[in-house]
Amino acid sequence: MSRARLARRIAALALGAALLAAGCGRRDGQSSGMSLWQLQGRWSRAGDGEVELASLRGSPAFLLLFYSTCQSVCPALVHDLQTIAQKLPPAARARLQFVLVTIDPEHDTVPRLAEFAREKELDPARWILLHGSSEQVSELAAAVGVRYRPTGSGQFTHTIRIMLLDRDGVEREHWDGLDRPLDPIVRAATELAERG
């Protein structure tokens, strides 16, 4: 059995186990199959080795697909998330994770992402910057309906979307575009964090 095949077997077993776990612990049976954290594969976390998405279960999270060399909207989106983080009540802030996934794994290497996190002063305890293969990124983007396309000059055209996930990794709400107030997002996140 090749290593890739073996890895897939293991992944399939893990998926089964994850689904079982999700099925047992859930209040809302309808959405048990909707967790983003069921997606397979190992991701590199800037500054902290490798993780599986399943390890993100347990805390509600903001999710943003971005790339660090973005010249237009991504800096504004990251800044918006930082503003949201500041506006959250401390208890809610301590419960939320901020998951940033690069759509440009070729250029956003793990060290580059770590540097980006330092530049932006993102708290390593709450901000999780992930680097995966282009296939993993494509699959995650597909699961959340985010579209992206290289423009040919190192930039991407992409969906502008901030997503809010519950503690099981199920998307509860998303906000598109840049022209939207932050307070409703803060409120939604606070409610989700307080509900646990």
Add this chain to the structure above:
Amino acid sequence: MSAAALTLAALLAAAAPAVGMKRVPGGSYTPFIAMKDERPIPVAPFELDERPVTNAEYLEFVRAHPEWTRSKVPRLLADESYLSHWAGDLVLGSEAAPEQPVTFVSWFAATAYCRELGKRLPSEAEWELAANPPDESAEAKAEAERRILAFYARPRSVLPRAGVTPPNVYGVRDLYGVIWEWIADWNASVVPMDPRGGASAQEFCGGAAIAAREPESYATFMRFAFRSSVEQHFALHHLGFRCARSAP
């Protein structure tokens, strides 16, 4: 699963020859709807299934991977229409002939199927290059365009068997005239549906820079519009797939 069913699976596997793959020479692909700075994309030689994946072939896959049966598939990865034309989890039934292209499958399912066979979905560049051979005559191009538009316009109920249309210059069949097909980078299709801008354009960074090339190729535009409007967990009546792999 009963022993009888297992035996049947083995018989089916033995009876059905694996789909042939055709070599498509590499080339240069200029996206129909290109971004402002988007340049022609070099495409390496690759191999493409000569016809779409059939119900019988997909059934084998589902037997081996029960997590992809319609009762078990997570909703994140396929909507409630997934394999809805089959009679059961492992039964094709009267609405799904073994030799018809499998449809009502999501992008995630198609991706998993190809991966299992050591293949992958073709990229947009590969699919479009295979479907629009650059060395094809103007006459052949016009004929293809006519057939495609006729297909896109036809209300369809019953799918033909896979591999029924004449092969193109690469020996690949059914790229037009049977089903729509998933591609690997489906979510790279970003077409602002309202060309005047407005709300939809604002949801994309850089969306205003999109400009269509060759406006006369309406069929290609239809494919781009279709891809940009279909989400990847959708399972649709006339949307199937075929697999590709890089040339050795």
